[in-house]
Amino acid sequence: MKVASKGHSLFRIDNTRRVWFSNSQDKIDILETNSKAETRFMVSPSWPDTLNLTLVSPDSRTVFSLIIINKAGGLIYNKTFHEGGLNKISTNDYLVLAGTFHGVHAITARLNPVKPVAPPPTPGTNEPPNRPEPSSGLEVLETENFRMQCFNTLTGTKFLLFTETTQTNVDVTIKRIYDLYADYVMKNPFYSLEMPIRCDIFDRKLLSYIREINNR
């Protein structure tokens, strides 16, 4: 059995406190777990020493920031929830970033190596031929320090959520943010479409929702 380096091997822990590795039949017993989410493993006697593996604790999930880009590629919302997650950059840089991403998103949709094929028309009917499902653009971007998920609404507004690399359930989070947007931005008579979002209630609801996730 090989454990290449700590934190890189896939494993799960069952309820008998035994560790199973996804790429082999080997299993090891847990000796102790300390408060820093480090778990010491004792491998069978044939293994000379104890290993220290750092488990990526499932609680350490942080949403760094949110960006909303309108359908023309303009930045309409930008909020940082957690300092230190991402570099601080100026508003101007954010505007450039939004524009760049908008273009990149369109190109990534074009780069689809497998050209979409239209589903065959239903036989016996005179319906026009089905259209192929359009290629989606970039959905998830992974880097060493963060993870970015992009949700593109049917009308072309993009929600970019920056989180920690290990974040889970981002789909749910981003959908909920879209809900909040639909409620507190779109139903606000003082909001003009495609313009920067300045809605107190949206800010408040968004902050309390993200705080709930970050403190969990």
Add this chain to the structure above:
Amino acid sequence: MSSLPSSASTGKESGLRVPSNGKTIYHRPINRTKTSELSQASFAFLFSEMVAYAQKRVKGIQELEHKLNVQGHSIGIKLLDLLLYREPARTQLRPQNIVALLHFIKQNVWLHLFGRQADRLEKSTDAEKPDEYMIIDNEPLVNQYISVPREMSQLNCAAFVAGVVEGVCDGADFPARVTAHTVGEGEMWPGKTVFLVKFRSEVVEREAFLAKS
């Protein structure tokens, strides 16, 4: 209508047909489902358009609030009739003093419009203003999705509801001026709204006279 055979026989009767049990269509809520729920989203969009429409044709915040007030006023007058009509026959009386009227608004009107009662009813503590009463709503339904921009912080879109209240008061023959004011209460109730009901002097006079007799 000539094709309908019944029209000939009932030709002499008036156009309003009342069923034998006396209950007309006005006794029933429009929505037949048990909870009689309407889509809040559609209302929110409609109200949003109403505010945007009013905003296009005004110069200041006061004028905008006045427009919203007028939009609500006629609803109030009609609502008073409808709600009294739906009351059981014995209590089918219009409120005859200020407190009864305000209770009617706080309970019946609010329950019908927003599905809950208003949060509080207060009389002005200022001895010089015996004509002022306050209906307090911690979270007006109409404002739920509305963020008022900073430069218009004086505005409260619940002026529309104030219009409805004013309509009810006017319809019950208690002419009054009703205005909506935001009095945010910290994190808990940031949108707390006070509806200031200022009755006309003759209403207070009449009230005092009736109390004596």
Add this chain to the structure above:
Amino acid sequence: MVVYSFYIFDRHTECVYVKSWMPPQVPGTPAPVLSTGSDNAKLIFGTVFSLRNMVRKLGGDDDAFISYRTGQYKLHFYETPANLRFVMITDTGSASMRNVLHQIYINLWVEYVVKNPLAPVEHKGGAGVNNELFELGLDQFIRGLM
């Protein structure tokens, strides 16, 4: 796992190597059409270049762009210290290909291109990269993955 295509860009941003693999046809479905024009290489370079800059700006200079995924494919990126860039496009289900790209760099690029006395220092138009050993090694390595 399916690997669709593989690109190498040199430090002058020129595409020096392209290779694509037809995905195996699933019976009963129409044959997928692979699109790998020369324009594609330019588009891919533009995309990874923009994303890499964006990632560095946000995540700090030590951050590196690893991959992105759309609904239809996944693009993996690996950059060597000498600004040589490896790009691999696979289906969406595949795990991180960072190690694979790293392996290609050490075991194939360094062995068969860098150490090849006949290969020029600059690979203009792909000169020196398209040698038999590299091609064969790469093809075998990728087919081994699929």
